[in-house]
Amino acid sequence: MDNVYIHGAGMTRFGRLQQSLSELFFQACEGAIFESGIEDYDCIFVGAMNPEEFEGEANLASIITDLIGMVPTPAMRIETASATGAAIFQVAAMAVASGVYNRVLVLAGEKMTGVETIEATRILAEVISKNERNYGASMPALAALVTRRYMYDFGMNSKDLALVAVKNHFNASFNPYAHFRSRVSLEKVLTSKIIASPLRIFDCGPISDGAAAVVLSNEPSEVKLIGMGHGTDYLGVSYRESLTSFTSSVVAAKKAYKMAGIEPRDVDFAEIHDAFTSFEIIGSEDCGFFPEGHGYRALRDGKTQLDGSFPINPSGGLKARGHPVGASGLAQLVEIFWQLQGKCKERQVKGRVGLAQSIGGFATNNFVTILQRV
Amino acid sequence: MDNVYIHGAGMTRFGRLQQSLSELFFQACEGAIFESGIEDYDCIFVGAMNPEEFEGEANLASIITDLIGMVPTPAMRIETASATGAAIFQVAAMAVASGVYNRVLVLAGEKMTGVETIEATRILAEVISKNERNYGASMPALAALVTRRYMYDFGMNSKDLALVAVKNHFNASFNPYAHFRSRVSLEKVLTSKIIASPLRIFDCGPISDGAAAVVLSNEPSEVKLIGMGHGTDYLGVSYRESLTSFTSSVVAAKKAYKMAGIEPRDVDFAEIHDAFTSFEIIGSEDCGFFPEGHGYRALRDGKTQLDGSFPINPSGGLKARGHPVGASGLAQLVEIFWQLQGKCKERQVKGRVGLAQSIGGFATNNFVTILQRV
Numbered sequence: 198m199d200n201v202y203i204h205g206a207g208m209t210r211f212g213r214l215q216q217s218l219s220e221l222f223f224q225a226c227e228g229a230i231f232e233s234g235i236e237d238y239d240c241i242f243v244g245a246m247n248p249e250e251f252e253g254e255a256n257l258a259s260i261i262t263d264l265i266g267m268v269p270t271p272a273m274r275i276e277t278a279s280a281t282g283a284a285i286f287q288v289a290a291m292a293v294a295s296g297v298y299n300r301v302l303v304l305a306g307e308k309m310t311g312v313e314t315i316e317a318t319r320i321l322a323e324v325i326s327k328n329e330r331n332y333g334a335s336m337p338a339l340a341a342l343v344t345r346r347y348m349y350d351f352g353m354n355s356k357d358l359a360l361v362a363v364k365n366h367f368n369a370s371f372n373p374y375a376h377f378r379s380r381v382s383l384e385k386v387l388t389s390k391i392i393a394s395p396l397r398i399f400d401c402g403p404i405s406d407g408a409a410a411v412v413l414s415n416e417p418s419e420v421k422l423i424g425m426g427h428g429t430d431y432l433g434v435s436y437r438e439s440l441t442s443f444t445s446s447v448v449a450a451k452k453a454y455k456m457a458g459i460e461p462r463d464v465d466f467a468e469i470h471d472a473f474t475s476f477e478i479i480g481s482e483d484c485g486f487f488p489e490g491h492g493y494r495a496l497r498d499g500k501t502q503l504d505g506s507f508p509i510n511p512s513g514g515l516k517a518r519g520h521p522v523g524a525s526g527l528a529q530l531v532e533i534f535w536q537l538q539g540k541c542k543e544r545q546v547k548g549r550v551g552l553a554q555s556i557g558g559f560a561t562n563n564f565v566t567i568l569q570r571v
Numbered sequence: 572m573d574n575v576y577i578h579g580a581g582m583t584r585f586g587r588l589q590q591s592l593s594e595l596f597f598q599a600c601e602g603a604i605f606e607s608g609i610e611d612y613d614c615i616f617v618g619a620m621n622p623e624e625f626e627g628e629a630n631l632a633s634i635i636t637d638l639i640g641m642v643p644t645p646a647m648r649i650e651t652a653s654a655t656g657a658a659i660f661q662v663a664a665m666a667v668a669s670g671v672y673n674r675v676l677v678l679a680g681e682k683m684t685g686v687e688t689i690e691a692t693r694i695l696a697e698v699i700s701k702n703e704r705n706y707g708a709s710m711p712a713l714a715a716l717v718t719r720r721y722m723y724d725f726g727m728n729s730k731d732l733a734l735v736a737v738k739n740h741f742n743a744s745f746n747p748y749a750h751f752r753s754r755v756s757l758e759k760v761l762t763s764k765i766i767a768s769p770l771r772i773f774d775c776g777p778i779s780d781g782a783a784a785v786v787l788s789n790e791p792s793e794v795k796l797i798g799m800g801h802g803t804d805y806l807g808v809s810y811r812e813s814l815t816s817f818t819s820s821v822v823a824a825k826k827a828y829k830m831a832g833i834e835p836r837d838v839d840f841a842e843i844h845d846a847f848t849s850f851e852i853i854g855s856e857d858c859g860f861f862p863e864g865h866g867y868r869a870l871r872d873g874k875t876q877l878d879g880s881f882p883i884n885p886s887g888g889l890k891a892r893g894h895p896v897g898a899s900g901l902a903q904l905v906e907i908f909w910q911l912q913g914k915c916k917e918r919q920v921k922g923r924v925g926l927a928q929s930i931g932g933f934a935t936n937n938f939v940t941i942l943q944r945v
Contacts, residue, residue: 263807
């Protein structure tokens with residue numbers, strides 16, 4: 198697979214928005230179409246995690262195609278829980294690489310705030326193993342378990358965790374598309390409401406609305422897809438080999454590096470799925486940027502800041518850019534695309550190779566995707 | 572795309588079943604794995620239309636991968652309403668053609684009878700344009716509109732319609748996987764309950780549970796994918812160019828023939844999406860087997876019977892084999908695969924090239940796929 202290029206990207210601002218999912222898709226794809234200058238597409242790939250329950254909408258691919266005036270262009274919908282945006286990018290890339298479609302439009306989004314927060318939380322928890330749900334497992338509860346274990350094994354403390362939130366809110370303050378553009382102090386994070394100990398409200402990604410879009414083609418452009426990988430894990434956390442490393446990420450990263458023919462040290466910056474602050478630290482280790490148990494030390498040393506040796510989540514991450522579940526995986530790639538083109542102004546980082554790691558469900562379905570400036 | 576072969580297929584019986592969707596997937600994929608002799612897969616493609624609402628299950632791809640013991644193999648879910656089974660086959664084929672994955676397992680299914688029929692009908696109607704739903708449109712109501720127009724334009728009568736049901740129930744009587752194995756007389760069909768005039772209960776596909784599975788690989792086998800196409804149409808039926816021909820099918824068929832380098836006359840038999848009896852007739856015209864307005868005459872003349880010159884729905888079709896919405900598109904391809912291998916006993920038809928046409932939503936997202944015995 199050596200012929201997939203990105204030609205344009207678009208995004209809505211993430212946040213608590215008035216628009217419907219369809220309207221968000223429309224806005225995101227307008228941006229991508231404008232940037233790419235491509236108006237005719239062979240296929241549209243649409244991603245959303247659960248519009249059926251969030252919005253009472255089914256047949257999403259057809260709705261979008263009609264709305265954006267692209268009938269009778271083929272369109273389909275892909276879903277892998279909260280990694281949907283990454284999945285759809287990888288499917289679209291394979292479609293281009295296969296030669297069946299040459300110019301494709303990739304859209305991913307979610308409208309989550311149309312339902313009450315408690316209902317959104319219930320919908321999100323459906324991705325968890327039914328057994329563990331029956332014992333009261335929720336996403337934050339399981340994330341708390343993982344975080345506690347990491348603290349116990351490697352000596353991380355709550356202040357380290359809080360540094361993820363402080364860093365990502367700082368980065369997002371420069372991102373016009375971010376859900377939260379307000380910076381937060383270490384003290385504010387450390388005194389915020391407990392959600393599931395040791396995780397506080399600032400350790401958890403928000404419930405957001407938003408959409409992202411990308412144009413892929415086999416025609417050369419400035420930014421190329423060089424590697425991608427995908428892995429799964431047992432649904433039940435109790436069956437996993439490790440609590441402090443996600444096998445699905447490790448498998449996905451290995452495949453992506455192999456396809457790209459590079460090593461972790463060849464990557465210049467990354468967008469990591471920080472739905473919970475500890476996930477950024479674990480993700481940075483699972484992708485091989487730091488040894489096991491050293492991710493939080495790199496963070497503590499400032500290495501992952503915007504001006505550090507290896508910036509992580511220059512966009513603000515899921516934590517501060519926001520986390521419309523279906524959109525996040527694609528929004529990460531939009532950020533990398535724009536960073537590689539030098540379009541990110543105050544949050545611009547240096548480098549030629551960017552990596553996105555995306556988590557589906559409670560790390561049951563993870564993706565790694567690597568882009569390079571040509 | 573010249574390197575995608577089918578290596579094995581499996582199915583559950585369709586019908587009102589006790590098993591959950593996961594259990595149905597398990598059973599279907601056991602069959603496909605056994606037939607193919609392939610045990611290691613690079614990726615699993617899972618299709619279901621709406622397990623979120625039918626079963627309260629999300630994160631389906633991860634659930635299945637765990638259940639069938641294939642963690643950490645990549646797995647994703649594809650959806651295009653009632654054409655999901657066809658969509659997932661085409662996505663999997665592109666994945667193989669791209670070289671990213673060489674051996675893939677394709678699973679499609681739906682569990683519909685876990686909810687009351689009225690709730691299932693509500694879920695199914697979500698695929699219709701919201702505007703038209705607000706005026707009371709349901710799937711049978713819109714199908715009735717289309718059927719009436721076809722009758723008016725081309726002189727078809729209710730007896731012609733009934734012949735589809737009689738033929739397909741007859742075919743299904745030879746299919747051990749069919750929901751209905753009982754034959755029906757013309758009189759029984761013509762005196763059955765009216766659902767939406769002129770459509771009677773025997774003109775409508777049933778609500779079924781079931782799953783189908785297929786193994787694809789780039790390694791040669793007896794049966795090869797030679798053509799595929801996909802098209803969309805306006806969500807609102809009131810915006811369509813024609814009521815008696817589905818643009819999405821016509822577009823999909825043209826693309827599939829072009830890729831295969833063949834004409835309609837080179838096809839030996841077909842599986843056509845007969846969710847309503849008139850859809851089989853319209854589909855047979857949209858795929859170019861008969862001129863516009865002549866499909867019902869071919870049926871009347873016996874051409875589309877098992878022993879006719881161009882058999883349609885030897886499996887019994889959606890009408891009699893059953894219609895678990897996510898599964899149907901893939902079940903059609905399973906039938907063609909088995910037919911091309913000469914495995915279909917009393918319902919065996921002759922020929923080297925078989926075509927499947929699949930309808931998503933109210934013909935908003937249609938697929939045509941062509942297989943050939945090598």
